[in-house]
Amino acid sequence: MQRLFLINLFAFLLLTACQANSSKFNPLVIQNVSVERFHSKYIGDYKITIYSPNKPIPKDGWPIIYLLDGDSYFLTANNILTTQTCERCIIQDGIIVAIDYFGESRRALDDLPKPEVYTLEVLPNKEINFPKQYGGADAFFSFISQELKPAMEKRFAINPHKQSIFGHSYGGLFALYCFFTKPPVFNTYVVSSPSLWFSGGYLFDTLDQFIKNPNSHVLKQPTNLLISVGGSEQSLSEVEKSLSKIKQEELLKHRQNRKMVDSITKLFEKLKQANISNLRLSYVVYPNQTHKTSAMIALQDGIQIGFQR
Template identity: 30%
Template structure:
């Protein structure tokens, strides 16, 4: 593989040659002024719809890199909530491809808005007590506590389908999730740490149901003591997530959600992220990093968490 400096030299030389050739002439148009309008589609990507035995429908989107697969197969980044994250993570991975190496990105989400309403079930741990959830949704939270079922689907059907489509390196796998997706990411790490070598938990909802997630720490510690797993974890959070900011307040008012007690103070996103990082680092000796993005809210931090998570992951896969 060419070094980055050689590649830059080739690109610069080509650019200079084009500039010289066009110095005395203007480029001629090759398309009519009004070109055909067409739907946008991401290159080198494909999508499947999965129907589970229970009748659930999921949508899985796969983006392939430009470079051929390494000898051991492509590493894979799995990302939850792909409607807000898949395209950003894919373009980030492709931007890094020449500096690190090729990576497959897989988005796992929902085939319809109706299915998307089950997100609170899929992303939350068993043992969730609805009585311990804030009463902020007019219709309630619906079914909750289905992370076991969703994890089995992700690690079973989805992985098999991806491996059947493209050469995959089973030893270089990462899971990305934000908010409830970050909670699910931590749940998978605590209960199945061998499933991925890298976990990226963006603004994880550690507060959920009186921190029911933390009940899994003894199980996680037992797996670590066996010495078979060494997961690497990045936790990120927006610096403004410790209080309700103006744009979130407008949204809550539109949704007619009570503003008191303050939801941001209840969730304590920044404080919970700091405390969990300290616990995992000091008590469980996990390779964990915490990044707080100053000036970012729970929503605006998503591109930052994906960008930092991609580099955090790739730096280990392609040192």
């Protein structure tokens, strides 16, 4: 009996070792992808994940997309390009540059602008939502426009008319802030569920200044601005209706306070009425999608616009 036990124990240990070795020596490898540390003289180090096609360079150069919160969206963007590009496909292959961090995230600092007076948000549980750090959006834009983009354009043959940026939530707010306040350095801005509730709707003041500025109404080249939001971001999804009544009430109150759908619709209407020359403006409400799920659909739509043949 003892001998049988030892044999079984040996077999178990051998199988475990094989599984460990299999896992150890067969990591997931994504072709044509590199992960690099990029140092910014403005605000420290960034984790930059890059996909570049191993194919002949197109005559006009590669389209490129910069992803904010890059670790969350790189694999989806990479999958779109590697499975949906072909001679008869809507989109062509191109470059992905995903921006993120080694260690602790600085997304609130980087994505959020600095209002002269910050308006606090009171959550349904009476707690105050106040980011530990914010106000670095101008420096973050300088990093992207003056350091990262030139480095990518030096390394790769980039199509100057097919450069995109994608941002969701805080990232969507940042992309809009840049569009309203900075020289246009992208041809396509993919704005997914922007956090317009930030500081009591601060970005609407920025929008009003943008509209009042006559120079804002003339874009030198056609520019795509795709704004989107999930249809359930101001209500409850069908799955959430199975939660406890207390949880449902808390979620619903929080979402109705932020008014994501109403606010983003209002922003779109203001932009539409401004009738900005060369602006290709579009707005999509994704039915039954939440704040989290809407981002992936927006990314798909954004790539189809920015990487269109």
